[in-house]
Amino acid sequence: MRAVVVLREEIEPKFEAKDIYLLILENGSSGMPLGRPVSERGERTSMARDKIRVIKRAEKLVENLEEFYNVFGLSITFGHVEEELIHAVESFKPHILYSFTPILITGDLLERDVVMLFPKRGFSFNRVLYIHSSSKPRSLEWLEKAQNVLAAAIIQPTMPPEASSKKTKETFERMERETLELAASLNAERVVMRGNVVEDTLRLAKEFKANTIAVNRGVGRENIEKILERADKNVIVV
Amino acid sequence: MDIVYWEELGKRIGNRRVAEDRISYRISPFTQWKVLVADESSEVKKGEVRLIKLREVRIPQNTIIAPLSIMPHAHGLTFDVVERGLTKVEGEKTITHSIFLPIEDGFVEKGDIVGVLKVFFVRTGVIGKRLGFKSSDIRIREEMVDANLTWKDGGEVRRERIRTRFFGYFRSHVAEWEPIIAAESCDVEEGVVARIKIKEIRLPENTVVTPLSIRRHPLGTVLDVIQPGRRRKVEEEKRITEAAFIPTKSGRIKRRDLLGVINVYYIATERFSAKRREKEETLARIVSEDEKREEIRISPFAYRRKTIARWEMIIADENCRVRRGEVKEIAIRPIKLEENTVVYPLYIMRNAFGSVVDVIEKRRSRVEEKKEINKAIFLPVFDGEIKRGQLLGVVNVYSVEVQPYEVIWRWLEEWQSEFSKIFAEVVG
Numbered sequence: 113m114r115a116v117v118v119l120r121e122e123i124e125p126k127f128e129a130k131d132i133y134l135l136i137l138e139n140g141s142s143g144m145p146l147g148r149p150v151s152e153r154g155e156r157t158s159m160a161r162d163k164i165r166v167i168k169r170a171e172k173l174v175e176n177l178e179e180f181y182n183v184f185g186l187s188i189t190f191g192h193v194e195e196e197l198i199h200a201v202e203s204f205k206p207h208i209l210y211s212f213t214p215i216l217i218t219g220d221l222l223e224r225d226v227v228m229l230f231p232k233r234g235f236s237f238n239r240v241l242y243i244h245s246s247s248k249p250r251s252l253e254w255l256e257k258a259q260n261v262l263a264a265a266i267i268q269p270t271m272p273p274e275a276s277s278k279k280t281k282e283t284f285e286r287m288e289r290e291t292l293e294l295a296a297s298l299n300a301e302r303v304v305m306r307g308n309v310v311e312d313t314l315r316l317a318k319e320f321k322a323n324t325i326a327v328n329r330g331v332g333r334e335n336i337e338k339i340l341e342r343a344d345k346n347v348i349v350v
Numbered sequence: 351m352d353i354v355y356w357e358e359l360g361k362r363i364g365n366r367r368v369a370e371d372r373i374s375y376r377i378s379p380f381t382q383w384k385v386l387v388a389d390e391s392s393e394v395k396k397g398e399v400r401l402i403k404l405r406e407v408r409i410p411q412n413t414i415i416a417p418l419s420i421m422p423h424a425h426g427l428t429f430d431v432v433e434r435g436l437t438k439v440e441g442e443k444t445i446t447h448s449i450f451l452p453i454e455d456g457f458v459e460k461g462d463i464v465g466v467l468k469v470f471f472v473r474t475g476v477i478g479k480r481l482g483f484k485s486s487d488i489r490i491r492e493e494m495v496d497a498n499l500t501w502k503d504g505g506e507v508r509r510e511r512i513r514t515r516f517f518g519y520f521r522s523h524v525a526e527w528e529p530i531i532a533a534e535s536c537d538v539e540e541g542v543v544a545r546i547k548i549k550e551i552r553l554p555e556n557t558v559v560t561p562l563s564i565r566r567h568p569l570g571t572v573l574d575v576i577q578p579g580r581r582r583k584v585e586e587e588k589r590i591t592e593a594a595f596i597p598t599k600s601g602r603i604k605r606r607d608l609l610g611v612i613n614v615y616y617i618a619t620e621r622f623s624a625k626r627r628e629k630e631e632t633l634a635r636i637v638s639e640d641e642k643r644e645e646i647r648i649s650p651f652a653y654r655r656k657t658i659a660r661w662e663m664i665i666a667d668e669n670c671r672v673r674r675g676e677v678k679e680i681a682i683r684p685i686k687l688e689e690n691t692v693v694y695p696l697y698i699m700r701n702a703f704g705s706v707v708d709v710i711e712k713r714r715s716r717v718e719e720k721k722e723i724n725k726a727i728f729l730p731v732f733d734g735e736i737k738r739g740q741l742l743g744v745v746n747v748y749s750v751e752v753q754p755y756e757v758i759w760r761w762l763e764e765w766q767s768e769f770s771k772i773f774a775e776v777v778g
Contacts, residue, residue, distance in 0.1 A: 139485075152657050153768075154482070156520075157768055157772060158482070159378065159379050159380050160379070160768070161772050162485055163488070163518070164773065164777065171517070174515075183494060185491070185492055185494055186491070190485035190486040190488075192486060196491075199408065199442075203406075203408055
């Protein structure tokens, strides 16, 4: 399995993957002249200080992970994180992206054919809450690892059902149908259909004692970010 | 000027008319490498230029590239590369093909290293070039590449599977010149690449080399230099014993002819230490356009390159037909260069039919003098028609400070001391 791994600090090599591409997030050192006029010597020394530090750090991170995985490449980024993420996903074509540090979820990233996992509490898939939406999940493989699943299609009506358009009603009906089918195939313990995407996801995760919240990317960038920010469980975007 | 490029390589040509512009830029002291690995196997024949499909290489935004000299493959060299579409220096580039010049018959196997690119980070624009680089301007991307290193050993081709990992290197901008002097007399034929034995050049540790552009011999130009045996690392000492010479005219090269010059730049990948070495005057023969030979003494010089440079467009000043693999001198709109400048071609094929491999000046001059370039040496990759006003290529123009050779040790010692302090501070 190929994985892009986003990290800022050293990480435990306990994630599932064979070949990995690292995206190491860095802060620019204070020694760098931030876009100010500078002498050649000043630029040379601050560049050397900055790059030696990050290269040495990257070498150490690679060495530690190389014992467990095939490290195929890396990007060290001081900014432009979204662009580097897209570069990594496009060039390495991973099955999964593990992010061990918060990243900005962009619409562009959600459109890519990659599952994203944000580990917060190890890698347990014992109890998974799955939130379905209007998109087809990129992969069911991760949900199938779960021993216990609670499937929920949390439809958040913006208007009373009778005032919804025909198209919206059809979408809701399709989501409900898909959720029931998925729940059956995953042997889900319980199925929930309506509620507030963020609040009820967090509430259900707590009630269900889920280790991992699996979110369909169709719930949207803003909802995913809110869930990521507030959940204390692993989040996987499928 | 007109830019003629491939919308789809070998199939559909695009044409764009753009205003001629002189653009300057700032170059970063940190450089990365990208390894070019063949993605197909092909039989190659001496002198027959060939496009070789590569494992695609993506080059970050705000970069220019150049090949790492010293022949990279047992059978030849990549003298330029092809990108997908037409991008600007400021954009991300995808390199898809090597333009490979075999210097002998043989096979390039899928997985062979056919070249190495140096990736220079630059800032363009009036304001951009005046300001220092920000951390985020340098995007370090590294792919650990499994590929075959090839070399000749007693007439046999050796292949060794290696895994490459280069984070990059720091440039001192300090360099010296080494003259390339023929160590044998031989006949050369127009357009047929020749492997010529040269007076041995010993390159110190922590150096990279690149040929000094502007043709030095009336019969042709040096495309690359060759070391015997397995390729040595830049951190190691190297011996250069041959040159890959592309003749634009048939004739006889004589022993002691000056064929060209290489720039030897000092770099650091880790801790840097400069080993002082003595250099003496070298005797060589300069050959004039009418093939008169003049004995000269070449004094050793050191120079420092400035970090602000500019691009000059090489624009055809005549109409002519070109045929794949047949090197041609093409008249260009004059490019006037001030004193103390050196030029290098900007890599990535800039004309749909081929690449500029060198330029010719109107009157022989020294680096310290004013120059006028009026011809380009063009190596076609496709048959086609060059028209007056078409862009053939671009040259990077750098200002340099030339000093007597002894000064190099002061410059390098300063640099070494800077580096040691930084290493001690950062690494301990």
